[in-house]
Amino acid sequence: MSEQQHIKLPDGSIEKQTTTLNLGPTHPATHGVFQNVMEMDGERIVSTVPTVGYIHRAFEKIAERRPYYQITPLTDRLNYCSAPINNIGWHLTVEKLLGIETPKRVDYLRVIIMELARITDHLICNSVIGVDSGAFTGFLYVMQYRELVYEIYEEVCGSRLTTNIGRVGGFERNFSETAFRKIDKFLAEYPDVLKEFEKLFTRNRIFMERTQGVGAISAERALNYGFTGPNLRATGVDYDVRVANPYSSYQDFDFSIPVGTTGDTYDRFLVRNAEMWQSLGIIRQAMEKLKDLPSDVYHADVPAYYLPDKDDVYTKMEALIYHFKIVMGEADILPGELYNPVEGANGELGFYLISDGGRSPYRLHFRRPCFIYYQAYPELVQGAMLSDAIICMSSLNLIAGELDA
C-alpha cells in the first residue's frame, strides 16, 4: 500500500536526480486528452504539471451568437458521459430565467433521465478504475447496461451519446411504451449486475490495496479546491445540489447522500457505487409517481417558447407564428442574470447566464466541475507511484470535453 510522502534526495546530491516524464496527451491510460509533465524520482512522482486545453472549442464564445435552443447541443459536448444532465440543466436555467413552471410529470420524466445518466456516468468511471487496476471484466460486463440506457435515450430523443434531449419547457415528444418497458427492464436487471460488479471489486484484496490511501484529500483541502460531487462526498461532506437547491422536483423524492471518510480513490469508488443504488431508488419512485399523473403531459404550456405540433403549424395561425419565431431564435427573452447549479454526475454543474433581452445570451459561463477540481491533481499524486497516479486520475472522473469546454 502506498503512502503519500515527501521525497528526500540523498544527502549531498548536487546533480539533478529526477527524470522528466511526459505522460499524455494521448496516452491510453489517461482516458482522454490529458497531459502531465511529471518529475519522477525512480517510480515516485516528485511533482507534476498538468496541461489542459487540447480540445478547447470556445463554447462560451459560440453561445454568445446562438439562440437559446441552439445552445443545448453545446452542453452535450461538455460531460458527454452524462449529456442529458447538462441538457436538462440548461433547459432548467432558461426556464428559471423565463419563469416557466413545468408540470410534475415533466419533472419526474426529467428526473428519470437524469438519474439514468448519473448511473451511466458512475458506471463508466468505476469500471474504468477497475480497468486501470487490471480488472477488465467488470468494465465489459457493465457496458451492456450502459448500452441499454443508451437505447432508452434513443427511444426518448433519437440519439445516444450527445443526446440534445428535451426542449425548454419539457420533452419534444412523449415517452413511448417501449421507453417505459426498457426502463422497467433496466430497473429489473441492473441491480443484480451492480451487485455482481460490487462483488468483483469492493472486498477484492488486490483492488483495495491498489486504491486505499491513493490520492487522498482532506475535507478542508477539498472544499478549498472547490471539489463537488462524489469527490467531495468521499471526503465526508454531504453536499449535494439535489438536496441543497432542489430542482426538477427532487424534493419529492426520498434518497440519502452517501459519504465517505478518507477521500481516497477507494472511497470515491464506494460513494459512486452507493449513489447508483440511490439513483435506482429515485427512478423507481419516479416510475411509481408517474402512475398517478395524466399520461399525456410531457411539456409545459408555454406556446411562445415550446415548438408547437407540426399539424398545428400547418393549420393554425398562432402556431405558425410561434413556430417561426422560435426557429429563427426571435422568441422574447427577458433580461436577467442568474446562476443555476445542478448536480452533474461529477459535481456541481453551474450555468451563469446573463441575458440582455437579445436573441442570444450576453454572457454564458459554465461552471465545469472537473476543470475546477483537476487543479488538485498535483497535490493528490505528489509522492505517489506512477501507477497510483493513473488510478487516481480515473477515480476523479475527469472528462476532457468538460474540462476544456
Next chain:
Amino acid sequence: MSLTNEHIKNKLTEKFGDALTSFEESFGIMSFHAPKELNLKIMQFLYDEEDLAFRFLSDLTAVHYPQQQGAELAVVYHLHNMVANVRLRFKVFADINTPQVFTATRLFATANWMERETYDFFGVDFVGHPNLVRILNVDEMDYFPLRKEFPLEDQSRIDKDDEMFGRGGSIGI
C-alpha cells in the same frame, strides 16, 4: 437563526460603509458591486465572520461591458455558505487599460485555475497570482477572445460564398 440576505447586507454595510453599491436580489441570490481594491477584504470578511462563513468559491469569471467607460471588465465571484446554504454574488469592475485585480488564490486554492481562465479569455491581470499564464488557449495568442470586440460571424449575413462547402452557389440560390 438562519442566515438571511438582509443580515448579510447589514453586516457588509456596517463593515464597508457606502463602498458597496447596487445591492439587489434576483433568482434567490443577493448580488452587489464593490470597488476592485476591496475584493480580497470582502472575501476575507465573508470567510472569517462566524455567522457569515462563505467558505466555498463556487465560481469566478468575468464579463466584458464595452459601453461602460472606465469599468469595462467585471470580475464576478460566486460564494457559497454550504452550512446555511446561502449563495452570494459580487462584481468588481476594472478599467480595460488597467485590468489589475487582486488574486484570491491565497484564500481559495480553487481560484488558481479559475483566474487563469479569466485571464486567458478577458485579460484580467490578477495581481499576486502564482502562475498567471494562459490555460485553455495557446500560449502564443496575443488577444483575449471573450472580449466583445471579437464578434463571431453573423449568422444572417448574405455575402458569403458557400460554394466551397457544397451548399450551392452564393447569394439567393
